[in-house]
Amino acid sequence: MTRKIETFKPISDDQTRIYSCGPTVYNYAHIGNLRAYVFTDTLRRLLNWKGQTVTHVINITDVGHLTSDEDSGEDKMELASQSMEKDIWQIAEHFTQAFKNDLSQLNLLRPTLWSTATDHIHDMIAFAKTLERSGATYILETGLYFDTTKVPDYGSLALTPREGQEEGARVDPIAGKRNATDFAIWRRSPAVGKRQMEWMSPWGPGAPGWHLECSVMSMKYLGSRFDIHTGGIDHREIHHCNEIAQNQAYTSHAHSGANWWMHNNFLIDRSGKMSKSKGEFSTLTSLIAKGIHPLAFRLMCLSTHYRSELEFSLETLAGQLVRLKRLVGAISMLGLEVESKPWMRIPNEIRFSSGASFTYPRTVLEQTLSPHGKKLLDGFDREMSEDLMTPRALPFLDETIHHDKLNAEEKLRIIASMDLVLGMNLLGTRRCDLALRPKDVSLSASEVEALLAQRQQARRAKDFANADAIRDRLHTAGVEIMDGPKPSWEWRPLLH
RNA sequence: GGCCGGGUGGCGAAGCGGUCAAACGCUGAGGUCUGCAAAACCUUUAUUCGUGGGUUCGAAUCCCACCCCGGCCUCCA
DSSP states (O other): SSSSSSOOOSSSSTEEEEOOOBBBBOOOOOOHHHHHHHHHHHHHHHHHTTOOEEEEEEEOOOOOOBBSSSSOOHHHHHHHHHTTOOOHHHHHHHHHHHHHHHHTTTEEEOOEEEEEGGGGGHHHHHHHHHHHHHHOOOEEEOOOOEEOOOOOOTTTTTTEEEEEEEETSSSOOOOOOOSTTTTEEEEOOOOSOSSSSOOOTTTOEEEOOHHHHHHHHHHHHHHSEEEEEEGGGGGGTTTTHOOOHHHHHHSSSOOEEEEEEEOOEEEEETEOOOGGGSSSSBHHHHHHHTOOHHHHHHHHHSSOOTTOOOOOOHHHHHHHHHHHHOOOOOHHHHHHHHHOOGGGGGHHHHTOOOOOOSSHHHHHHHHHHHHOOOOOOHHHHHHHTTTTTTTHHHHHHHHHHOOOOSOOOHHHHHHHHHHHHHOOOOTTOOOOHHHOOOOOOSOOHHHHHHHHHHHHHHTTOOHHHHHHHHHHHHHTTTEEEOOSSSSSEEEEOOOO
């Protein structure tokens, strides 16, 4: 609440409760959205790694929200429904699945609980009734509103003085609102026309205000006081302030609900932040179509601190892919030197973790470490514990791989432990897994193999002109040839 | 208009008063390997931190001014 870094202390000794603002499922998540969940996953993994059991709730906002606060505004869910000619519920289902699929491709751990807004409408109505009883609300033609002066220190999270704010700088103000910062708790449906999603309520048929769901669901599953609330930085000024106001009015207490509010910064490009409403944006799927592996995106996120803006470009992403390939390649080489051991099952088992602490897997991985190994892990721990300083923690990975005083098995154990937090599946990924076939590439894999065989023949016959011609042809087609004791090849990502 | 935040090598990004002639990754350059390449590996790549002042024994780091850029004040991570 102070915008300062403070030492984290959970409410219960060894348990942390986290609520993360999830997506509104009216479209595919763009990679900027995804950055938020990489951050959240890293936070959760670190807490697990430090011995915490984590209860993690992420919500799915499947209630439509108006594009404008006015009655005439269009509902994003309704809009998507029209353009896709699908039922609004199908829209929500479709994009929810797409979102979860993205997360699993990024190797994110499942939250303890997915919480869907439309499953909690009656919880929201009950919550709103309590707000009404507390005297913090008032009724207008358009619905039930929250009076932000009824709560102590409204907006203190935002550091934005309420004076001087230009109400409706970008949108027409609602008639009758007592304060510029007041917001809707319940949106009454317009007299004419019916929305696909609307519910009966004491304030007439309509839909809950956007801020209501997070207060309701976080409290329902995590209690009125929990540890960490995460979200994008764009939520810091409005959404979270409103959420806090609701929490305060509901509990009749000045506490904001969560002890820590953490906000990740945006992924931006030359034109500014990525935004669904701008129309054009990159999705994980579009990256994959170019031949860029999702884990390269994860690495890119980790190479920047979560509170810094990340300047996105395909070139940078491709660079991270190269880095990942080298990491994974080097780790495979280490694996060649070590025979199969029971501890090697751990990285895979962790992928199905639902919140338990990593204490046991860590003790297995880290038993009998040398002082050198210990030092590397301590350094990694120190940086990660410093507000998730991933860009500083990452070099310890390279240092471990190149260390000249550690044997291969110890290196692998250390890397496996670090990867419990980094979540890049470093031991379970081979270099060849990372080279994805770009979607619009002309050759098929078997055609490549055939050309490669031809080239090998030409080489054996010392017909280098012909061999090189084939290599050039493959190169322009997006194929990289790697000769050696065992000749191989891989797809190059297609940029642009 | 109000309020936040940022400008560091070709790119991404750490650093936030001394150990900074600025971590780390990618790129580039040189080398090893190779028929030549690629991949891999090794070495190397900012006397300088938007501009101009100031504070200080000492500033990328603090202060002031200016110039750019982004975000929030509708929904968005």
